[in-house]
Amino acid sequence: MPEERPRRRQARGERRMAEILDAAAGVFAEAGFERATTNAIAAAAGISPGSLYQFFPNKPALAQALADRFVTEMDTAHRTAFEGADFAALPLDELLDRVVDPILAFNVDNPGFKALFARPDMPRDLAAAAQPIQGALLGRIERLLAARAPGTPEPERARNARVLVQVFQGLVPLVVAAPEEERPALTVEVKRVLGGYLRTIEGR
Amino acid sequence: MPEERPRRRQARGERRMAEILDAAAGVFAEAGFERATTNAIAAAAGISPGSLYQFFPNKPALAQALADRFVTEMDTAHRTAFEGADFAALPLDELLDRVVDPILAFNVDNPGFKALFARPDMPRDLAAAAQPIQGALLGRIERLLAARAPGTPEPERARNARVLVQVFQGLVPLVVAAPEEERPALTVEVKRVLGGYLRTIEGR
DNA sequence: CCAGATTACGAGCAATCGCTCGTGTTTCAC
DNA sequence: GTGAAACACGAGCGATTGCTCGTAATCTGG
Numbered sequence: 001m002p003e004e005r006p007r008r009r010q011a012r013g014e015r016r017m018a019e020i021l022d023a024a025a026g027v028f029a030e031a032g033f034e035r036a037t038t039n040a041i042a043a044a045a046g047i048s049p050g051s052l053y054q055f056f057p058n059k060p061a062l063a064q065a066l067a068d069r070f071v072t073e074m075d076t077a078h079r080t081a082f083e084g085a086d087f088a089a090l091p092l093d094e095l096l097d098r099v100v101d102p103i104l105a106f107n108v109d110n111p112g113f114k115a116l117f118a119r120p121d122m123p124r125d126l127a128a129a130a131q132p133i134q135g136a137l138l139g140r141i142e143r144l145l146a147a148r149a150p151g152t153p154e155p156e157r158a159r160n161a162r163v164l165v166q167v168f169q170g171l172v173p174l175v176v177a178a179p180e181e182e183r184p185a186l187t188v189e190v191k192r193v194l195g196g197y198l199r200t201i202e203g204r
Numbered sequence: 205m206p207e208e209r210p211r212r213r214q215a216r217g218e219r220r221m222a223e224i225l226d227a228a229a230g231v232f233a234e235a236g237f238e239r240a241t242t243n244a245i246a247a248a249a250g251i252s253p254g255s256l257y258q259f260f261p262n263k264p265a266l267a268q269a270l271a272d273r274f275v276t277e278m279d280t281a282h283r284t285a286f287e288g289a290d291f292a293a294l295p296l297d298e299l300l301d302r303v304v305d306p307i308l309a310f311n312v313d314n315p316g317f318k319a320l321f322a323r324p325d326m327p328r329d330l331a332a333a334a335q336p337i338q339g340a341l342l343g344r345i346e347r348l349l350a351a352r353a354p355g356t357p358e359p360e361r362a363r364n365a366r367v368l369v370q371v372f373q374g375l376v377p378l379v380v381a382a383p384e385e386e387r388p389a390l391t392v393e394v395k396r397v398l399g400g401y402l403r404t405i406e407g408r
Numbered sequence: 409c410c411a412g413a414t415t416a417c418g419a420g421c422a423a424t425c426g427c428t429c430g431t432g433t434t435t436c437a438c
Numbered sequence: 439g440t441g442a443a444a445c446a447c448g449a450g451c452g453a454t455t456g457c458t459c460g461t462a463a464t465c466t467g468g
Binding site: 213251 | 445
């Protein structure tokens with residue numbers, strides 16, 4: 001059994017790993033997971049293929065590491081979106097501003113993110129890496145719904161949360177792909193969609 | 205110049221082409237465009253790789269032909285959804301029933317469809333093949349909006365239509381992937397989302 | 409300063425995949 | 439009936455790609 005002994009990385013190595021992940025994010029973003037070649041990623045990072053494999057054992061592991069990085073960054077974006085406000089009392093429009101804007105901004109700033117996770121045909125383990133985000137977001141939305149529409153029975157609330165997440169993620173590409181000057185108007189539309197649905201949930 | 209002379213197909217050949225497209229739909233549906241191998245499609249159709257290439261010059265052309273078939277089928281689904289009703293006068297809930305149900309049904313019955321078209325990284329020409337559907341749907345929705353909210357200025361109406369299409373297509377995977385018994389409830393949610401947004405457009 | 413570990417290189421291996429080609433069988437117009 | 443075209447086969451070619459391996463430079467703890 002070739003028991004994988006963990007290496008002691010030098011500072012240079014850590015820097016390289018970050019550079020490789022940066023390059024990978026770019027290549028994945030514009031080529032997708034399958035079409036992105038490891039040699040192209042290495043070239044984009046300014047290193048040789050062999051060097052890349054000093055740090056990541058294979059292509060899925062590279063994507064996985066990038067996924068992990070996105071997970072933590074996305075999580076802080078979610079945290080700033082979802083904390084420090086009384087969601088039960090806040091007017092709906094303000095609530096939407098607070099929640100939608102930062103998450104949308106994250107997706108605009110990290111185009112590689114949806115290129116990796118919006119794909120229906122990714123390896124199982126990659127999908128597993130994305131689930132922490134999905135799960136955490138879903139939980140937060142469910143708690144939000146519990147605060148604002150306490151009367152809703154549990155299974156329906158779970159369904160509502162899934163629909164909200166799906167609608168939002170379905171609209172993200174539209175906003176991300178739009179030219180800069182159209183984004184504000186589209187952001188307004190996103191909030192109208194979510195707001196319209198939330199109003200029917202809250203019973204007004 | 206190897207001027208592509210069109211063949212005179214025999215009845216057997218036409219049948220084979222249909223069989224190949226059926227097989228391709230299945231393989232594309234569960235493997236995605238890239239991962240689907242032409243040899244696997246040939247095997248699924250019960251023929252040899254060489255035979256497949258008697259009918260389709262290459263893999264994109266095969267996907268293209270499948271796309272064309274989907275386009276016409278989807279178009280009839282759209283036609284039954286969008287014709288023979290006075291959209292200006294119909295109550296919103298009835299309107300949604302008439303439009304949403306058949307299109308959703310088509311997507312449930314043809315899982316290969318979104319596997320081919322919901323992908324962000326497909327070849328340019330494949331995306332071009334999908335655009336007739338997209339364009340036709342968008343046009344119909346715009347006309348529908350024009351009938352129900354005549355006051356909306358043109359650019360905003362176009363934006364509204366794009367958002368509606370995107371929201372709907374974002375929710376399709378949720379409905380398609382759900383177990384049979386959850387689909388009715390999710391269909392209701394789809395209509396609530398679209399209805400909620402439409403109400404804000406119509407101004408009540 | 410030196411030994412061992414880490415980082416770096418890049419040609420090329422092995423496997424995969426789209427597709428071809430030589431060959432043989434079936435169909436159909438005349 | 440006959441010849442040409444359409445249909446069918448499947449081994450394998452050529453190109454691509456994920457990854458290796460032998461070798462060399464660089465770093466670091468002692």
